[in-house]
Amino acid sequence: MSDSLNVAITGCGVIGRTHAVAIHEFPEASIVALVDVIPDAAEALADFIEKSGRPRPSVFTSLEDAFAATDIHLVALATPSGLHIRQGLEVLAAGKHVVIEKPLDVDLGRAQEIEAAAAEAARRGVVASVISQHRFDRSSVAVADAVATGRFGRLTSAIASVAWWRGQGYYDSGDWRGTWTMDGGGALMNQGVHTVDLLLWFMGRPVEIHAHTARLAHERIEVEDTAVATVTFENGGLAVLHATTAAYPGLTVRVQLMGSEGSAVVDNDQLQYFHSKDAGGDSADMGLQGGGNQADAELAKYPEEDYEAKDPTVYPAGHIRQYRDIFGAIAEGRQPGVKVSDAVNALATVRAVYVSATLNEAVLFDDVLAGKYNDLEVRTGGTRTESI
Structure with missing residues (x-):
């Protein structure tokens, strides 16, 4: 070359x-x-x-x-x-x-x-x-490094939320939007897949997913505009996964990671909170209730952003x-x-959410990955049919 x-x-x-x-x-x-x-x-x-x-x-x-x-x-x-x-x-x-x-x-x-x-x-x-x-955001890298080096202790739980708004015009702008065939899903697949990937990057391999989906604020689409799920991971940790395009006027993307020796919050790609016991500082048996924020000190270890949008x-x-x-x-x-294997795991997690919501029962991640539900036609629950 x-x-x-x-x-x-x-x-x-x-x-x-x-x-x-x-x-x-x-x-x-x-x-x-x-x-x-x-x-x-x-x-x-x-x-x-x-x-x-x-x-x-x-x-x-x-x-x-x-x-x-x-x-x-x-x-x-x-x-x-x-x-x-x-x-x-x-x-x-x-x-x-x-x-x-x-x-x-x-x-x-x-x-x-x-x-x-x-x-x-x-x-x-x-x-x-x-x-x-x-995955390449400065804040995400800081959290992933802390996870990899065990600074949060045992990861116990996480909350991942994508709370966005997409007007009806967004879905009407292209025949492929909001279809199972070409879009593959709604709020979770299209808007939330990045956050699913981050959740898996931080927490590890999923074991079981139990989910519900609904179409509540849009019409003329096949897919969900709201999805919620609970996820169990191999490390025993639990997570709540949420994605919606029905949160007017649009809120933030937030990943909250919690462990036995530290926690972190990434909100709209910014490290809003970081605390690790190994960094010293205050500690208390009853907790600091969000105090002891070490985010600025942690981010100082990583290069500043080196790009400003010209357009x-x-x-x-x-x-x-x-x-x-x-x-x-x-x-x-x-x-x-x-x-590609990382993306397959994220896609399998999204598929597991849709399968679980369709069957109204928990499903195993490995079963989804192995193709057990390949022939299942997933659907959106809670469909709103009246004019909005």
């Missing part, structure tokens, strides 16, 4: 633009191709790239045409979720590195197919990663941090920080 990393972006909508802005932060990478079945979308992104001072990429309507015409090393898939696996397999079969926007796919069985293909490709030095940019409509800081890891993995011949 040459010193320059030639990149193609497939899917030239809003997320495709985010990938383009992020990739342009790295002088070793050049976007040489844009692929979209809607040529106007690709041309619009090509215009945007050209106006930013970069060479104008070639435009194609298929990956096959792009591969035939252009030397491409890495493909970023920013297409609707239901297309990710087919396109990802096509990229890996061509021997190219691939970055897949979240979620990995809408179908767990297909996701496991690309998991196997990515493992095989890794043996040939091919990198496959899935966007999970919040107020695009917020690619998290993507930039993850691309730094991905480009490093390619250059160093190692695996990326987020592997």
